[in-house]
Amino acid sequence: MNWIALKMLTGNQGKYLGIILGIAFATLLIAQQASIFCGLMLQTSGQIRDIQGADIWVMDENVQFSDDIKPLSDSDLYRVRGVPGVAWAVPLYKGLTRSRLEDGNFQQTILIGLDDATLVGAPPNMILGNLFDLRKPDAVIMDLEGYQLLWPGEEPRIGRRFEMNDREAEIVGICKASRTFQTFPVVYTRYSQALDFVPPERKVLSFVLADVTEGSSVEAICRRIEAQTGLRAVTGEQFEWITMDYFMRKTGIPFNFGITVALGFIVGTAIAAQTFYLFTIENIKQYGALKAMGAGNFTLLSMILLQALLVSFIGYGLGIGAAAWFGTLANAPGSRLAFYMPWEVFVATGVAVAAISMLSSLLSMQRVLVVEPAVVFQG
Secondary structure, eight states: OHHHHHHHHHHSHHHHHHHHHHHHHHHHHHHHHHHHHHHHHHHHTHHHHHSOSOSEEEEOTTOOSTTOOOOBOHHHHHHHHTSTTEEEEEEEEEEEEEEEOTTSOEEEEEEEEEOTTTOTTOOSEEEEEOGGGGGSTTEEEEEHHHHHHHSTTOOOOTTOEEEETTEEEEEEEEEEOOOOTTOOOEEEEEHHHHHHHSOOOSOOBOEEEEEEOTTOOHHHHHHHHHHHHSSEEEEHHHHHHHHHHHHHHHSSHHHHHHHHHHHHHHHHHHHHHHHHHHHHHHTHHHHHHHHHTTOOHHHHHHHHHHHHHHHHHHHHHHHHHHHHHHHHHHTSTTOOOOOOOOHHHHHHHHHHHHHHHHHHHHHHHHHHHTOOGGGGGOO
16 A cells, blocks of 8 residues: 555656645755754854853853943952862953954954963964964954954955054964854953953953862852852853843844744645645545545555655755755855754754644545545546
8 A cells, every 4th residue: 555655646746746845945944044043042152162261150140141241340350269169260351342454444343351371261273373472462363254354355364463442453363263143353362451452441350260179069169159259150051041041032033033934834834735635636536446445544544644754754855955055055164144053953843844744634634534435436
């Protein structure tokens, strides 16, 4: 019977391809939009992942996401250092500054100031230059995509000079950094140098990065820092989720992408159901003949289910392949598109496609259940 079901399915090439393309389109739309959403959420917390080497982030208790800078005082740094179980604690500056290029144009730039002594939080992937050249006067390291944004078409080079807040800076290194949600260039320098690049303020300390002593529980030390300082202390992973949660709650991004995913599901179901039902109607005499030969309802339903699973499997493969190809283009050098396809997207899309195939076959199943063997003799 399985062989008969497959022959019936492929007998009408037009409708067979129509069902597959409908499911493939739904798969592409669901997987693509879900992956773009995941990519955008990753961009919101990309700089947290790039700043490595510390177990704990300490910040003002009212900070809601990574760019929600509420400056701390220098005394907060010393208070964190005095908490039992803290091995070391260093300052981190993070803020927006204005860069001026040779042609007089200005560009917003993300400035990150690292601890002068340890350079904790430095970019992990250097492309050009040496990290320790940051200790030179006016030295900065810029991310590659930021360089290409400021000087499009120019080969990245060491020694490039530009101004930040009317103070000259020299690029001593090029690094690879995670794409930011704002798509601004990212510039790294020493903490003391960062204070020279920004307007003087009473409080400039953005975060405190800390590490725990050997054998200490990171979670326990976080709670101890909070209890003794009144500040908020979280791990890097927790800070990532806090940031992503803020953007999911406070922006319309999840709702907008959810509508697109739902639209893909509905359109895919409608196309597949209509085409599959028409296919069943065209083959209704064959089903009637099988009933006349003794085939039961369970056998006929199994045939339809096999047909639905086959087209959904092929359509899923084509759609996921197209989404992955789109992702390759989105992540190509120079692209500013956000795209990240974790395994959860594959699974969720597969579940959605399975649901589409089941829903699209329900009408056909209902029609086959009520068919009479005498339909074979009807004109």
